[in-house]
Amino acid sequence: MSSCATEPCAVPEAAWRRALKLIGQADEIALSCHVSPDGDALGSMLAVGFVLRSMGKRVVASFGDRQFAVPRLLRFLPGQDMLVPPKDYPAAPELMITFDSSTFERLGLLRDHTAAAREVIVVDHHLSNAGFGTVGLIDGTAAATAMLAEQLIYRLGGRLDRDIATCLYAGLVTDTGSFRHSSTTPAVHQMAARLVATGLRTDEIARELWDRSPFGYLKVLAAALDRVTLEDGLVWTYVTRVDRAAYGLPYAELEGIIDIVRRTDEAQVAVVLKEDDQGAWQVSIRSKGAVDVGAVSAALGGGGHHNAAGYTAHDTVEETMVKFRRELGKA
Numbered sequence: 001m002s003s004c005a006t007e008p009c010a011v012p013e014a015a016w017r018r019a020l021k022l023i024g025q026a027d028e029i030a031l032s033c034h035v036s037p038d039g040d041a042l043g044s045m046l047a048v049g050f051v052l053r054s055m056g057k058r059v060v061a062s063f064g065d066r067q068f069a070v071p072r073l074l075r076f077l078p079g080q081d082m083l084v085p086p087k088d089y090p091a092a093p094e095l096m097i098t099f100d101s102s103t104f105e106r107l108g109l110l111r112d113h114t115a116a117a118r119e120v121i122v123v124d125h126h127l128s129n130a131g132f133g134t135v136g137l138i139d140g141t142a143a144a145t146a147m148l149a150e151q152l153i154y155r156l157g158g159r160l161d162r163d164i165a166t167c168l169y170a171g172l173v174t175d176t177g178s179f180r181h182s183s184t185t186p187a188v189h190q191m192a193a194r195l196v197a198t199g200l201r202t203d204e205i206a207r208e209l210w211d212r213s214p215f216g217y218l219k220v221l222a223a224a225l226d227r228v229t230l231e232d233g234l235v236w237t238y239v240t241r242v243d244r245a246a247y248g249l250p251y252a253e254l255e256g257i258i259d260i261v262r263r264t265d266e267a268q269v270a271v272v273l274k275e276d277d278q279g280a281w282q283v284s285i286r287s288k289g290a291v292d293v294g295a296v297s298a299a300l301g302g303g304g305h306h307n308a309a310g311y312t313a314h315d316t317v318e319e320t321m322v323k324f325r326r327e328l329g330k331a
């Protein structure tokens with residue numbers, strides 16, 4: 001296996017060298033990823049965790065959600081014994097590595113731990129990465145953080161086994177929308193080939209990630225679709241806490257709704273407002289390419305990519321949409 005996968009490294013060699021040196025010197029390494037982790041965040045973190053553990057490092061991994069729970073869709077990922085809730089995370093880690101988090105804020109409850117850490121290696125693929133931490137392994141052209149995690153694994157001398165590959169594959173398929181998004185380069189498929197060659201079950205992973213849900217999801221989806229609105233190339237809807245409460249549906253189950261709403265032929269931009277358990281609106285935005293919704297989201301305090309972005313709003317649905325349309329008009 002080559003040491004630099006098969007594509008040119010956008011990460012400076014000096015950054016890789018410094019990261020490897022810090023990892024080599026550390027006895028305990030604290031891993032973290034962004035709040036409400038998706039397959040890329042959690043998968044990249046656990047994959048690297050396996051390799052660090054095999055190097056004899058003490059590994060602890062977490063994410064800073066107030067209610068600490070692995071999203072149901074990701075419970076099939078191996079390596080979850082590495083996870084601890086934020087309260088059990090080292091207060092001032094010697095070395096911390098963050099995955100898929102574009103900003104310090106996205107670390108949630110682990111922000112103080114990050115600020116207190118002696119060294120912080122940031123592994124990420126968000127163009128908007130704010131550049132926190134002391135070492136940046138950041139490549140805005142990579143389709144997933146999992147691609148950078150794979151490179152880190154090779155450079156550490158690690159080998160892909162089925163567990164590690166399952167974690168990385170979850171990241172790769174999540175962020176490329178099952179190899180459908182424009183980010184799906186030859187390098188993405190080449191990486192997928194290396195992962196699948198370990199014997200992982202692509203069918204089982206696909207079913208876990210996309211092809212199952214509790215019955216309540218169908219009812220909540222029905223409510224969301226019942227009030228979907230189309231106006232001037234924008235399609236949008238919202239889901240309230242009350243919608244979910246009727247079926248005991250956790251917030252994390254709402255992630256796929258945007259993928260149905262964004263199908264709309266007549267719309268260039270799709271938006272779903274999801275009320276979280278604290279009553280804030282988590283706004284998911286998708287673009288078909290003509291509009292940079294990453295810029296719209298950034299103007300509203302969020303982040304993301306050209307075609308997929310999000311932010312948090314604390315207004316009513318109506319006020320949130322007024323502000324959103326205003327920013328969309330500028331884009």
Ligand SMILES: [Mn+2]
Binds near residue numbers: 040145
């Ligand atoms: Mn990602």
